[in-house]
Amino acid sequence: MPKRKRVVFFISDRTGLTAESFGSSLLSQFPETEFESIKHTFVDNVEQAKVSVVAINKASEKNKVQSIVFSTLVEPTIQKIIESADACVINLFGAFIDPLEKSLNEKSAHTLGRSQDVIGKLGYEKRLDAIDYSLAHDDGVRPDQYDKAEIILVGVSRCGKTPTSLFLAMSHSINACNYPLTEDELDVDTLPEVLLKYREKLIGLTIQPGRLSSIREKRRPNSKYASLQYCKNEIKIAEAMFQRAGIPFFDSTNISIEELAASVMKSIGNY
Amino acid sequence: MPKRKRVVFFISDRTGLTAESFGSSLLSQFPETEFESIKHTFVDNVEQAKVSVVAINKASEKNKVQSIVFSTLVEPTIQKIIESADACVINLFGAFIDPLEKSLNEKSAHTLGRSQDVIGKLGYEKRLDAIDYSLAHDDGVRPDQYDKAEIILVGVSRCGKTPTSLFLAMSHSINACNYPLTEDELDVDTLPEVLLKYREKLIGLTIQPGRLSSIREKRRPNSKYASLQYCKNEIKIAEAMFQRAGIPFFDSTNISIEELAASVMKSIGNY
Numbered sequence: 001m002p003k004r005k006r007v008v009f010f011i012s013d014r015t016g017l018t019a020e021s022f023g024s025s026l027l028s029q030f031p032e033t034e035f036e037s038i039k040h041t042f043v044d045n046v047e048q049a050k051v052s053v054v055a056i057n058k059a060s061e062k063n064k065v066q067s068i069v070f071s072t073l074v075e076p077t078i079q080k081i082i083e084s085a086d087a088c089v090i091n092l093f094g095a096f097i098d099p100l101e102k103s104l105n106e107k108s109a110h111t112l113g114r115s116q117d118v119i120g121k122l123g124y125e126k127r128l129d130a131i132d133y134s135l136a137h138d139d140g141v142r143p144d145q146y147d148k149a150e151i152i153l154v155g156v157s158r159c160g161k162t163p164t165s166l167f168l169a170m171s172h173s174i175n176a177c178n179y180p181l182t183e184d185e186l187d188v189d190t191l192p193e194v195l196l197k198y199r200e201k202l203i204g205l206t207i208q209p210g211r212l213s214s215i216r217e218k219r220r221p222n223s224k225y226a227s228l229q230y231c232k233n234e235i236k237i238a239e240a241m242f243q244r245a246g247i248p249f250f251d252s253t254n255i256s257i258e259e260l261a262a263s264v265m266k267s268i269g270n271y
Numbered sequence: 272m273p274k275r276k277r278v279v280f281f282i283s284d285r286t287g288l289t290a291e292s293f294g295s296s297l298l299s300q301f302p303e304t305e306f307e308s309i310k311h312t313f314v315d316n317v318e319q320a321k322v323s324v325v326a327i328n329k330a331s332e333k334n335k336v337q338s339i340v341f342s343t344l345v346e347p348t349i350q351k352i353i354e355s356a357d358a359c360v361i362n363l364f365g366a367f368i369d370p371l372e373k374s375l376n377e378k379s380a381h382t383l384g385r386s387q388d389v390i391g392k393l394g395y396e397k398r399l400d401a402i403d404y405s406l407a408h409d410d411g412v413r414p415d416q417y418d419k420a421e422i423i424l425v426g427v428s429r430c431g432k433t434p435t436s437l438f439l440a441m442s443h444s445i446n447a448c449n450y451p452l453t454e455d456e457l458d459v460d461t462l463p464e465v466l467l468k469y470r471e472k473l474i475g476l477t478i479q480p481g482r483l484s485s486i487r488e489k490r491r492p493n494s495k496y497a498s499l500q501y502c503k504n505e506i507k508i509a510e511a512m513f514q515r516a517g518i519p520f521f522d523s524t525n526i527s528i529e530e531l532a533a534s535v536m537k538s539i540g541n542y
Contacts, residue, residue, distance in 0.1 A: 004375075004377075006375065014530065014533070015529045015530050015532070015533035016533065017292065017442070017529055017533070018292050018293050018296050021288065021289050021292060021293075022289050022292075022293045022363070025289050025343065025364070026364060026367055026368070026371060027371075029345060029364075029368065029371075029379040029380050029381065030371065030375050030377050030379060030380070031380055032377050033375050033377055041533050041536075041537055042533070042534070042537065066374060068371070068374060068375075072296065074300060088370065088371075088374035090367055090370060090371070092293070092367075093296070093297060093300075095366045095367075096297055096361055096363075096366075097297070097300065099359065099361060100297060100298075100300075100301065100339070100359075100361070103337060103339060103359035104275075104277065104301050104304050104339075106275075106301050106303050106304055108300040108301060109300050109301070109302055110300065124527070127528075128434060131433070131434050131437065135406075135409075135433065135437075138406075162402070162406065163399060163402050163441070166402065166406075166437055166441065167441060170434070170437065170438060170441060170528070171288070256395070257398075257441075258286045258288055259285065259286050261286070262285070262286035262287065262288070262312045262313070263313070265312075266312055266313065
């Protein structure tokens with residue numbers, strides 16, 4: 001049986017990232033329906049809201065079923081226009097402002113673009129510095145500066161270290177560097193001294209051999225480096241090194257970068 | 272008057288990113304209260320939920336005011352335990368499952384860890400490829416491969432190109448590279464030919480001179496490169512180049528990476 005289809009709009013007065021991540025989480029609870037997502041960002045005035053309503057109504061009419069609309073609009077006039085659309089409009093903020101006002105004993109500001117203030121300038125600079133640090137210390141560069149690192153990811157080539165470091169910097173403002181275990185180091189069979197000095201910052205990454213082999217194959221087809229046997233062997237040695245050194249390690253194979261980063265943060269005692 | 276304080280817990284059976292981004296957006300509407308955030312991730316069993324309740328109750332007791340709890344738990348048994356805490360518990364998913372079930376005419380799965388399925392394997396590889404591409408084409412590297420780029424950010428040194436490219440790759444799975452305008456190119460006063468070939472992919476970035484000067488100062492203190500006058504001049508030339516070439520450009524000074532990336536996406540017709 002073909003999946004049922006439904007068009008979903010994410011309407012935001014800002015980037016739409018909150019509406020999208022939250023709405024997608026909700027929709028993932030409905031596996032029998034297939035969703036087509038449309039995002040409308042920076043809907044912060046009446047005209048833009050009317051443009052959105054026209055698009056929503058057109059989709060509902062075309063598909064002969066009401067579209068779903070997730071909105072995170074805080075300005076009541078604009079939200080009201082969206083609610084006039086022929087759709088199942090879900091006001092993500094609306095439901096919670098009331099209980100929060102009661103609990104905090106404070107009236108909500110109903111103000112556009114506030115979320116930014118939360119991070120603040122200090123948070124913003126820490127984040128940019130973390131991104132700079134992580135980029136400058138990708139792939140084993142400058143281990144003499146690991147005193148400034150908050151997390152050092154270690155693992156074999158192409159096991160997911162770089163995206164994870166960058167995500168840690170970007171989303172958690174963490175100075176995360178990463179260190180690839182080379183063939184020589186795997187031969188020696190013990191983690192390099194430059195790493196063991198910072199044992200409490202070390203996190204191992206591992207991956208399933210089949211997946212690693214297919215990733216490496218794209219980079220160097222038919223190479224020894226990409227062969228399943230070679231990948232298996234490297235991973236086996238690396239995992240044994242992590243275990244002997246007593247450092248936590250995670251498998252990147254079947255999880256998202258977000259989850260891997262959250263697991264890393266949890267293992268160093270954050271969250 | 273000192274700000275009122277309140278402890279906020281974000282409780283999630285996964286990474287907590289959704290609970291945190293959504294909850295923080297809501298809280299930004301309450302500027303008179305200062306919030307201390309605590310995140311509990313991977314709360315996916317009864318024992319973990321009980322540990323969270325103990326922590327929540329302790330905070331409420333210590334501060335003599337109920338803590339706020341945002342939860343995105345889908346498993347009803349676990350959610351019920353959290354709701355037994357002495358706190359203002361806001362079940363972010365609960366409020367919306369019901370209207371969605373009605374509109375979609377489908378029972379929700381109430382299943383842990385579904386969100387991941389939404390991206391799917393294909394989306395995951397596209398994302399990793401985008402991160403690889405953006406890293407390999409940071410800072411003007413290999414313009415001969417710009418045919419594979421989806422967005423080319425261009426601007427003076429340290430105006431915010433690298434974090435924006437990486438964010439576009441990480442969060443929008445876009446092949447985003449960036450090209451710094453050098454002193455020579457600014458002297459010539461027209462965008463280099465290698466860029467003009469891909470005019471439809473070009474996005475300019477600019478920044479306020481004072482901010483640029485202070486960023487550069489951290490990197491090369493007391494240099495000509497960091498002086499306000501030099502920054503002013505570079506920015507003026509760069510903006511004139513963008514205007515003559517007819518490419519859109521954005522000021523990175525007072526907005527978050529998320530917003531900058533969303534504006535860029537909108538300007539190339541996505542969203």
